[in-house]
Amino acid sequence: MAKNLKIGLIGLGRIGQIHLTNLINHIPGAEVIIASDVSPQSHEFALKAGVPRVTFEAEEVLNHPDVEAVIICSPTPFHVPYTVQAARAKKHIFCEKPLDTSIEAILSAKSAVEENGVKLMLGFNRRFDVNFSNIQKVVEAGGIGEPHILRITSRDPNPPSLEYLRSSGGIFLDMSIHDFDMARFITGSEVKEVFVKGDALINPAIKDFGDIDTAVIVLTFENGAIGVIDNSRKAVYGYDQRLEIFGSKGMANADNNKLDNVTIYDDKAGHSALTQPFFLERYEQAYRVCLKTFIQTIQEDKPSPVDVHDGLMATVIGIAAQKSLNEGRTVSIEEVLDLSTIGLNL
Amino acid sequence: MAKNLKIGLIGLGRIGQIHLTNLINHIPGAEVIIASDVSPQSHEFALKAGVPRVTFEAEEVLNHPDVEAVIICSPTPFHVPYTVQAARAKKHIFCEKPLDTSIEAILSAKSAVEENGVKLMLGFNRRFDVNFSNIQKVVEAGGIGEPHILRITSRDPNPPSLEYLRSSGGIFLDMSIHDFDMARFITGSEVKEVFVKGDALINPAIKDFGDIDTAVIVLTFENGAIGVIDNSRKAVYGYDQRLEIFGSKGMANADNNKLDNVTIYDDKAGHSALTQPFFLERYEQAYRVCLKTFIQTIQEDKPSPVDVHDGLMATVIGIAAQKSLNEGRTVSIEEVLDLSTIGLNL
Amino acid sequence: MAKNLKIGLIGLGRIGQIHLTNLINHIPGAEVIIASDVSPQSHEFALKAGVPRVTFEAEEVLNHPDVEAVIICSPTPFHVPYTVQAARAKKHIFCEKPLDTSIEAILSAKSAVEENGVKLMLGFNRRFDVNFSNIQKVVEAGGIGEPHILRITSRDPNPPSLEYLRSSGGIFLDMSIHDFDMARFITGSEVKEVFVKGDALINPAIKDFGDIDTAVIVLTFENGAIGVIDNSRKAVYGYDQRLEIFGSKGMANADNNKLDNVTIYDDKAGHSALTQPFFLERYEQAYRVCLKTFIQTIQEDKPSPVDVHDGLMATVIGIAAQKSLNEGRTVSIEEVLDLSTIGLNL
Amino acid sequence: MAKNLKIGLIGLGRIGQIHLTNLINHIPGAEVIIASDVSPQSHEFALKAGVPRVTFEAEEVLNHPDVEAVIICSPTPFHVPYTVQAARAKKHIFCEKPLDTSIEAILSAKSAVEENGVKLMLGFNRRFDVNFSNIQKVVEAGGIGEPHILRITSRDPNPPSLEYLRSSGGIFLDMSIHDFDMARFITGSEVKEVFVKGDALINPAIKDFGDIDTAVIVLTFENGAIGVIDNSRKAVYGYDQRLEIFGSKGMANADNNKLDNVTIYDDKAGHSALTQPFFLERYEQAYRVCLKTFIQTIQEDKPSPVDVHDGLMATVIGIAAQKSLNEGRTVSIEEVLDLSTIGLNL
Structure with missing residues (x-):
């Protein structure tokens, strides 16, 4: 069996909480070691779910030395900036849709991902x-x-x-x-x-x-x-x-x-x-299969399906x-x- | 194409009228040449539908020299007696269900049909x-x-x-x-x-x-x-x-x-x-296919399917x-x- | 019960034959007294179905003194000319679709119908x-x-x-x-x-x-x-x-x-x-209901539904x-x- | 919100593992504090799932002072004996079906449950x-x-x-x-x-x-x-x-x-x-709703639905x-x- 993939989660809004719950309850092989959100209420949710470290700073997640993959559930304007940072930090990326509403921004994310040899999967569940x-x-x-x-x-x-x-x-x-x-x-x-x-x-x-x-x-x-x-x-x-x-x-x-x-x-x-x-x-099921596929994509080194x-x-x-x-x-x-x-x- | 089969119809109640309408409108190869019923009202129905001869006497139908097959739509107690008479007159028989509620009566119809070498088909539509x-x-x-x-x-x-x-x-x-x-x-x-x-x-x-x-x-x-x-x-x-x-x-x-x-x-x-x-x-369709099958059974000399x-x-x-x-x-x-x-x- | 509507049928191709069969078998109140077609083969079909008079000349149908309504099943180019003639002869009209592919032609049919106070129903079955x-x-x-x-x-x-x-x-x-x-x-x-x-x-x-x-x-x-x-x-x-x-x-x-x-x-x-x-x-059923509706439209003097x-x-x-x-x-x-x-x- | 219900689970076979997974992942308000099974392999499953104490002895579960309710997933012959013991220890009981194949045994369980004023719910999911x-x-x-x-x-x-x-x-x-x-x-x-x-x-x-x-x-x-x-x-x-x-x-x-x-x-x-x-x-869903209903039955002191x-x-x-x-x-x-x-x- 593959070794656990260490995951950092950014954004604990509705969709972030769904992903967190799925990762913990339904996706063996995924281990969320850190999560961030700007709202203190959501911290409690993550801690109760068993996430060992919760922070207000997305940067702490993006740069955490043990994190192998980040899951970006922040508001859309942050998708590309966090993607670029994650790519530079050599983290694999799962990002909620849409990547951005600007073509230029998306192309910049594309470059960052390609240059740093990381995988990016979009949440078209x-x-x-x-x-x-x-x-x-x-x-x-x-x-x-x-x-x-x-x-x-x-x-x-x-x-x-x-x-x-x-x-x-x-x-x-x-x-x-x-x-x-x-x-x-x-x-x-x-x-x-x-x-x-x-x-x-x-x-x-x-x-x-x-x-x-x-x-x-x-x-x-x-x-x-x-x-x-x-x-x-x-x-x-x-x-x-x-x-x-x-x-x-x-x-x-x-x-x-x-x-x-x-x-x-x-x-x-x-x-x-x-x-x-x-x-x-x-x-409900599609969300789980989507995240499972992301974990497999990395663990089995396959091309990202989205x-x-x-x-x-x-x-x-x-x-x-x-x-x-x-x-x-x-x-x-x-x-x-x-x-x-x-x-x-x- | 097969030559028309000359048919005599006995009983012009609800089901008799359905059969008559189907024979005339939907079943090429069938030609109703005589029909009988005890009620004068039903005679009008048959005449209007184009039946050339309508009578009060079932016996006239059963013994009509040109009739090749009879369709028996009379009340149940008459099913077996008419079947036996028709068989003896060498007419093929289509009879409404049930043949009878007495086993002995049915067996007597069976004998008559077999002895006279005619076909009998029951209306299990x-x-x-x-x-x-x-x-x-x-x-x-x-x-x-x-x-x-x-x-x-x-x-x-x-x-x-x-x-x-x-x-x-x-x-x-x-x-x-x-x-x-x-x-x-x-x-x-x-x-x-x-x-x-x-x-x-x-x-x-x-x-x-x-x-x-x-x-x-x-x-x-x-x-x-x-x-x-x-x-x-x-x-x-x-x-x-x-x-x-x-x-x-x-x-x-x-x-x-x-x-x-x-x-x-x-x-x-x-x-x-x-x-x-x-x-x-x-x-509605099953009634037509049922009668069509009866006509074919006789014209193509096949065993009765019912x-x-x-x-x-x-x-x-x-x-x-x-x-x-x-x-x-x-x-x-x-x-x-x-x-x-x-x-x-x- | 309304008195029978006397009908003339023009065109005995596939759709004309369907209409004729339906009129005869399924639509009480309709009486086809004359039918026309350019092909002699189709004449036999109509005669066998019981149409008393069959002709090569559409004009004979259009001008037949007893015809109250015409059913036009000719090729499309004849739809408008026959419609106009029928309207002038004060016959009600059932015409197969499309009326025409030219707007001018359709408008001329419209005028003829309106000026002569007849009903026209189109076969949008x-x-x-x-x-x-x-x-x-x-x-x-x-x-x-x-x-x-x-x-x-x-x-x-x-x-x-x-x-x-x-x-x-x-x-x-x-x-x-x-x-x-x-x-x-x-x-x-x-x-x-x-x-x-x-x-x-x-x-x-x-x-x-x-x-x-x-x-x-x-x-x-x-x-x-x-x-x-x-x-x-x-x-x-x-x-x-x-x-x-x-x-x-x-x-x-x-x-x-x-x-x-x-x-x-x-x-x-x-x-x-x-x-x-x-x-x-x-x-199959829609064709019948369509024609029945045409007959009722005339017999009950209602506006044409199409x-x-x-x-x-x-x-x-x-x-x-x-x-x-x-x-x-x-x-x-x-x-x-x-x-x-x-x-x-x- | 109701205080957590402390649960002891007996039997970690297929159905016991399903119940355990559901209790941990899907049923808030339920807290499995001890589980037992005769097979050492199943112990690992329970420990990994986060059950703090796992034992070979059903009796330890039945008599654990903090356990408020037991879930009996043992082979059928043990259903009634464990039910009787649990009732005497004043634990509420969820028991897999069938309770027993002997009427006498079931009646003895009935008496024990009634005499001790505990609730019993059967797993007719x-x-x-x-x-x-x-x-x-x-x-x-x-x-x-x-x-x-x-x-x-x-x-x-x-x-x-x-x-x-x-x-x-x-x-x-x-x-x-x-x-x-x-x-x-x-x-x-x-x-x-x-x-x-x-x-x-x-x-x-x-x-x-x-x-x-x-x-x-x-x-x-x-x-x-x-x-x-x-x-x-x-x-x-x-x-x-x-x-x-x-x-x-x-x-x-x-x-x-x-x-x-x-x-x-x-x-x-x-x-x-x-x-x-x-x-x-x-x-799958019925198993969850069934167990949730059991927890609610106790927490809200309602009659057992089964x-x-x-x-x-x-x-x-x-x-x-x-x-x-x-x-x-x-x-x-x-x-x-x-x-x-x-x-x-x-």
Whole structure:
């Protein structure tokens, strides 16, 4: 059995606490030796969970001599700075999504990671959901032939607060970014063009800062497939996460997970359960598999399954989507990022 | 193409009218040249449908020189007498179920059919339902291996009138008889023993004449499989017709047909359609395929897929079921019918 | 009971024969007194079905003094000329879709119908499919609140021949036109803008004449909803016809009809039936309900549920879609048709 | 928040280890202060999990002055002796099922628990499965009206070893006992009579010691409902755990949990995932909820939701089932246990 991997955790907010709990209870081989957060309340959580050292200073984690890998769960603006510091300190990195909303910042993280020979894995946890990862395997194995049409439905149960939305970076970088990553993951192909039609149908007030809450996004892939994502910030029946890929030899379809498998029949209808309420329930297992995969990636010295390039492209698609919405036209990825600089030619 | 088969129809009640409509509209190769009924109202129906000759006398149909096959839709007590007459007149016979509730009567029909070399097909239309016939093919092809457990759920939407029930012959010969035939059809095996537990849970008044409206019936088959049928006279959500067969290599399950494939989701549940309301809707296609098969059986000179033996055994199982209910014990088929007389040895 | 409606049928090709069979077998109150077709073979079909008079001349049907309503199943180029003639002869009209591919022609039919005070109903039979019509009722009754996102999946099992495609008018007017009508029907709202992304992924040869076989179409509705249609000419698993509408209070989803409701489980998977193979099976009932509705519309003097305006708008959306594909941009309906001329202001 | 409950665990086999892991990782308020097992290997597991004291002697756990509740996971023959000792030592008790296979032994445990005023909860974990517990709530709330027919399907993926089976006590006390408890739980009614039809269809060798592997069990309930359980030791498609209850106002149906919600369609069929493989996966959550409920029962001083009476009745039904199989007749519960001794009158 591999020796334990010594981990430092930065950020003990909601997602940081989830990762910490999973590392301690469900992921053998991971040992959290230090955690940091600016809030004293969260320190208690980590100490109770058994983390031997808790600090206010992220730098202490980043530079701790025994730490082999850091897990960055800080607010987004700190993702790239901490990534760069961690890379220079020769720590492997697990970073929450999005890496950043600026392409330049992401590219600087990319350089730091590559120059220092460390691994970086991004927290696109949905890739590890059993429904979606099984479909990806089917597609990769040729089970549906050449992909023609990808359909993703991704609807939240409730919009976040106006306050949150104001600084969220917009629906594409805040919410659809998961779907952009999923689109690349399932098709195994890069996106070439983006077209968006959207509106603020749930809360028109968000138009004031240029945001929308309902979107239909058309993606064109390098391999010829066409994708369509529909997003909404409010589905009254719960968290709606479905995906379908249609190709020359068949179709694969992932339906929602429901709260139970019971149907009650009366003289009016059959009544079945709603979907799981939100991402914590739906992706509970995916969070664990995601972190386990990170630990294995390092222990078995394998390439990161979700690397800086994946983070870069998801953000680039998000920026193109915003541009398409603003300008009412199809936007090519090339307009947003000179692909030759990253060795791509779509 | 085969030459038209000239048909005489006896009985223009509900089921007779269904058969007539199907013969005229959906079954090429069938030509109804004469029909009979004791009621003058039904004559109009037949004449309008294009039957050239309508009579009050069944005998005129049975002895019509041009009639090649008769379809007997008269009340049950006339099934055997008409069958015997038709056989002697060398007409092929399609007869509604049950052939009779008396074993002796059925055996006399059997003799008449065999002696006169005509074909008889019984109207166990459910065998021609696409769900059930597809499962039968899977089982016959070995798709589930050796059958171990058969489950049939068969529930009506509403009980018939007390008046009807009083002369129905009891739930087993009136309603479960379809399930007994289905059990033999799906397993491809004879029933050896019957055990029944039942009660009048919907309308206790029917206990007065020894009937029940809720039953669980356990069947033991010659091939070792065990079957269970559950019957109810009243399912508020509609006609419930499901079947499952489980074996050494797998399981085949037929779910209900619903009124539509729509699901409406609100913030409480997903609401889906009820089942098709009753047998006319559920078995609409099966009635057609059943009659078409009869026509083909004669035109292509093939053995009848549902013959007198099938009618006999369904009735025998029904009689054994009633005996089991009355005596509170398992009843073997042999107790009801000396199987050696029909060349069987279970 | 209403007196029979005397009908003349023009065109005895595949769809004409379906309509004739339905009129004779399933639609009481309809009486086909004359039918026409240029091909002598089809005459036999009509005569055998009991049509008393069959002719080579459409004009004979259009001018027959006893004919009250005509059913036009001729090739598309004859739809408008026959409509205009029928209107002038004061016959009510049932016409197969599309009315025409030219807006001017459709407007001329519109004038003729209005000036002569006859009813015209277009054969958008899918509106009468039980799944889709039930969803329309739910939406109209406010069951899903304000519509936000409409999703239509419409995929054929196999592409038509190259020869057919060459003169089909393109995928939008030949195939998607049904979906355009469905989109307006379900949302109860006019389309304002169309955006298309498409390609010839199944047979690149059709690009030679400017056609595609795979399309994703984004529609913007007057009521603010956004729609997305995905079309393919080839789904190996059968005819794929699904629809979903999502709104402020819920979601309604229509799944495919399958060949049966059987699932076979082995040690690898659960195996269930494919979808119904093509439109004849899937829309068998819808064809009947559609024609029945036409007969009732006339007998009960009700407004046509699918009128010339519906035919016009479906064609206009199709033309806009082709323009969007050709020019790679969103096209507004106003660009294709000056809406003020038909009293609309989107 | 309640003060931690100090727990002693007896038995560190498979189920003991599951309970220990759940107590430590998922059940706040529970504190395992001592554990015992006869095997030294299991000691390491407990120590690593953080149990401060591990011993070979169950007695040390039972008499530990700080232990407030014991969790008994020892082999079945020790359940009653340890329960009696724990009760005398005034410890609350969670005991794995079955309590015992002897009625006398169970009654002695009952006395000890009652005399010493401690709580006992039995590990019938399936009651805490979300599907089944939701159905129980619907039934209790009158959602299906008066219960008429209960159907339980309970099939294992693979039979245990012959060695295990030889000392298992037979299918009824080893496997069906869960279904007997479920039947009482769902209907909220006592069982009056049992009838069994069964056979050794998977491995005839087990007939040598009087066991079977395939069973259909008919139960009659005090409230008039009739139940049917079908059991098999080998379902090639995975663990099959379904339940349906049908009543005067409707029906509730719990389908299996599948491995994922993906369907792959090719030109042959739609292929969906198998069921969860076995009880560890299917009842993973139920195990946690079950133990949490035990902790709450004590901390909030509530009556045990699964008490000695429940354990007694499940065993009594099992004994009656075996008697029915042996004697080929319906067996009443009263034949097995003089119900007046426990204050029941069925």
